[in-house]
Amino acid sequence: MSSKRVLMQGNEACLEGALVAGMRFYAGYPITPSTEIAELAALRLPMEQGSFIQMEDEIASIAAIIGGSVAGVKSMTATSGPGFSLMQENIGYAAITETPCVIVNVQRGGPSTGLPTSPSQGDVMQAKWGTHGDHPIIVISPTSVLETYQLIIRCFNLSEKYRVPVIFLMDESVGHMREGIEIPDKSSIEIIDRKLPDEGDDTWLPYEADGKEMTPAIPPFGTGRKYHITGLIHDEHGYPTSNSEKTNKLINRLINKIENNRDDIITFEESIPENAKIAVVCFGGPARSVKRAITKAKEENIDVGLFRLITIWPFPEKQIAKLSEKVDHILVAELNNGQIVNEVKRCARHGCSVHHIGKIDGTILMPDEILAKIKEVI
Amino acid sequence: MTHEIIEKYFRKDMMPHIFCPGCGHGVLMKDIACAIDKLDVDKDKICLVSGIGCSSRATGYMDFNTIHTTHGRAIAVATGIKMANPELMVIVITGDGDAAAIGGNHFIHAARRNIDLTVFVFNNNIYGMTGGQFSPTTPTDDYGTTAPYGNIDQDFDIADLAKYSGATFVARGSVYHVDKTIRLMERAMLHKGFSVVDCMSNCPTYYGRKNHKGKAPDMIRWQKDNAVDSKKAETMTDEELTGKIIIGETHHDNREEYTAKYQKIKDRFVGGIK
Structure with a gap:
């Protein structure tokens, strides 16, 4: 297969790239200027044997994609400022439970309802610090339609590799822009899937991680290994603890899995x-x-x-x-x-x-x- | 029997549990395990999803695929799990505050969709984890730490809320009615659609003390003395039912389930885009 040239909108490129990355579950709520992403997800996902659901709000949307990811399916949602504000609590939940997921924020003017159809980059600090507590996060921002297509794939790859929520910080001008782009040949695109525990490894623990990536191998629900996930501070078994030594160990690992891999993550x-x-x-x-x-x-x-x-x-x-x-x-x-x-x-x-x-x-x-x-x- | 159930379905390394002495949640948690034991399903395919609160700590003690989510969001997370993999049996354990206050929106919309989730609401009429504040099911005029002059809010009937939002199997059990509650839980899990069992629990520590309901055995005895079977309730007047709790199945219909409907859309594209 070779590359082909198409006229595409930024929001469309975001969804089409996500499909190439392997995204097969989308949960979302309509909001300008990101809505085209949801509309295209509703149209395209069943064609790829994936699933789309329109949830009752953005809180439910991010909760649902966390559920989808826990079930082993690459999952995403897309929103804009007001919806992104509503998603903050569960972004922290995804960070502490190390649930891979991609959250697209097509930024518009704020604060509050602000300027729904105007471009802005006002959510840069919120993307980093919007959820409470010290936590890891990766945020990536595209400048063109082609780059939107390419970088959304990178968002999924990094999210799966480091088991961290990745924020794709677009803005209205890129989301609504149409450009002629060369769709890259799919065989040339690298796709990364999350690490799974070795079969027959009897010493496996869901939240034990070593190596340079410091990221645990957590299998999807329903695949035979039963374990517990919680937003409470937890030990390597996934069980809640308030032990200060174990708390330190968990939070430091969560932060250092990003800090120690800056060279891999930063472009x-x-x-x-x-x-x-x-x-x-x-x-x-x-x-x-x-x-x-x-x-x-x-x-x-x-x-x-x-x-x-x-x-x-x-x-x-x-x-x-x-x-x-x-x-x-x-x-x-x-x-x-x-x-x-x-x-x-x-x-x-x-x-x-x-x-x-x-x-x-x-x-x-x-x-x-x-x-x-x-x-x-x- | 109890020993066997604990061996098979509980994480003994997580014990002792955090429930107060006399709390009904432990009984309800065991009822769920007993109901699951009767099911002819692969236990590895069962997911237990909970939110935040006393009730929601139950998932940590039970040996399944378990996830303790954020406050109110269990049903939304469960919706994602079920949509991503409809083969999984997805059960939600939640409380009255978790399901009907902070999670009320997710509760009614999941019911409206009729997605195949089974929701067990451990309903103790109070916020226990935070120390006794009134909840959406605290009866009007009762007391809580945030209702020191009596609760002026109208309380929700969880079973009615479920029924009128579109749930297709609705029942109520209680801590006292163990066998009946296990049977209702079993039927709720087997039902293909959104099922709710309002499980009347008892909180002797906060609700009981604040409202002079006596000790745990008194509160459980109250359930026994005031329960009316749902079949019998149909023949009684509203006046006769005042102050009673209706136990049993209260609603059942066979509206098509959500993931089955979505599967039909996917099936249109099997073998490529037509």
Whole structure:
């Protein structure tokens, strides 16, 4: 099979890519601007012998996909800000129970009902810290329709590999954008499935994990090994405990399975011309305006670097530190009032100034606005 | 018999359980094991799903595929398990607060869909885990720590809530009526559709003390003295039924089950897209 060219919407690419990743259960609730993902899931899943269910709310939707995943089926839901807020408790539940699942948030303007049909990147910190307690999370953000297709597959792969909820942080501009894309040849796509216990391993415990991935091998319900899952702090048997030593061990492992595998999880796009004094850090839809601004700057003989986050969380600390050694100034362009800029400030070396350009009025960042800010900074 | 049931279906390494002395939940938990014992199904295919509260700790003690979820969400998680693998027998153990307050929306919508889940509500008329606050099934005028002047809320009848939301098998059992409750649980699990057994429990520690209901044996004796069989209840007036609890099957119909309906959609695409 070879690749084929199609016109596709970002939300469609999200669902079609998920099907390639092996997603066969979708539970969701309608919300703009993510609804096309649910509509396409309802249409496409039965064709692939998968299942779709429209739940009574977003709380039920994430609960249902946790159930689907526990039954061994790759599961996802998609939503936007208000629904994402409702899902927070069970994102923590998926994190502590190490239940693989993918949650798509097609961001819109907030807070509250906000601007339902306008783009935003206001949920960046919520994606990391929205659920209570210290917990692991992976967050990935696409910039184009093709990348949406490719990265949703990566979301499932990372979720299965590390048994962690993965947030796919899209935004309205990418979700509703239509582009001609080359659908990659399926045989060239890597698909990762969760690790299962070795057959006949009598010493197996559901929450025992070792090796570099620090991720346990938990089989689906109904496959012969009976065990207990709980959102309470638990020991390696999965049984509740309040023992402080066991608590420490569990939480540290949950966090370190992500921290110790940063190099495997973090991806980014970087292009820094040799003479560049400034680089723009960006992600998602607005990166497209940034690229246009950089091209325009070049026309005026100003060299500007680009650092586009693909993995937002865990944050590419090492890479940003390195970037700050190469340039004098970093401009963070994001569609919010300043969220990732504080992470960049935390990681940038002394001597590199960090600036911000954002927007919260429901319109996109325009290339000329970014270019003007670049000139102001240098 | 009891010894055999414990050996076969309980995680002895999880004992002792957390239920207070005199709590009815332990009896109901054993009733479930006894009912499962009578079923001719592969025990490896049974999933027990619970939410949060005293009732919901039961899943941890029982040796099946067990999941203790978040408060109110057991039915929604169970829905996902059943949709992803309809071959699994999915049983929910929940409480009055878990099922009818925080999880009330999931309860009525699962009933409306008639998805094949069996829900056992350990109904003790109080929030026990947090220390005696009134619940959606605390009778009006009774006391709880958050109803120090008497409860002004109208209480829910869980069986009626299930029936009028679309459940296709509804029954009520109690801690006192052991044999009958086991039979009702067995029938609920065999029923293809959304089944609910409202299991009247007793909380001597909080509800009993707050409302001067006596000790555990007094509360269980009250169940015995005030129970009316559902068949007999049909012949009685509302006045005669005041203050009574109706025990037995209260509703049954054969509306088509949800995953079976969905399977028909999938079957249209067996062998590729037509």
